[in-house]
Amino acid sequence: MSSDGLDINTEATIVIRPGSLSQIILEPQSVSTSPSEQLSFSVLAIDEFGNPLTNIVTTFKADISACQIDAFGRFTAGAGAGAYDNAVVVEATDGSMLTNAAAHVRIDLRPLKQLLLLPETATVQADGEVTFTASALDGWGDAVDDAIIGFDRASDAGRIDPKGHFVAAVLAGVVRGAVKVVASSSDASIAAASDVNVTHGAIDHVLIEPSATELRATKTSASPRGPLMHSTTGSRAPE
Helix, strand or coil: CCCCCCCCCCCCCCCCCCCCCCEEEEECCEEEECCCCEEECEEEEECCCCCECCCCEEEEEECCCCEEECCCCEEEECCCCEEEEEEEEEEEECCCCEEEEEEEEEECCCCEEEEEEECCEEEEECCCEEECEEEEEECCCCECCCCEEEEEECCCCEEECCCCEEEECCCCEEEEEEEEEEEECCCCEEEEEEEEEEECCCCCCCCCCCCCEEEEECCCEEECCEEEECCEEEEECCC
């Protein structure tokens, strides 16, 4: 109270402004997803005291082997399975300070969907060799790493080892489904087969029968109408 009996009140408005950009928080910080799946990232910018900041300019960047991301943080996973460190990076600035944050991405394989056996048809000479390859793939064409692949022969066209090395038999001909392969994973099993065309080998020798002959001379006689005629008879040489 003042000396003249009046009450005097004074008020002041205090504005606490946030400090400069100190840190950005990217959410989620790690992603586990499937090929082509989509999600959104968000960014929180704060000063050194944890106060949120506005008017921050952000820029998203992505490892193109792992994913794609647009200017708004909308993310699309790539087709290649694997773990990608710092696959998504965001940079932020308030005009004077620049900082960044990153997120890890893991893309998991989808279930075994197809088995590719090559060649689909093999042409090989009798007793010749050819190597078959088999690939276990998911629905996106990516390799299924945990698949177990086993080769087998489904006929007498030849023999094959566990690595797909095939040796043809000596009998020529086309054998359908001669080579068989089975791929098995934790959730599926798929089989495939290839035809084998066994052709004749190169000519080694020629056999002529009979191997020898003997010619025997006979007597001649005069002909009133023409020259003397000479005839022979052939007989097979004794064996």
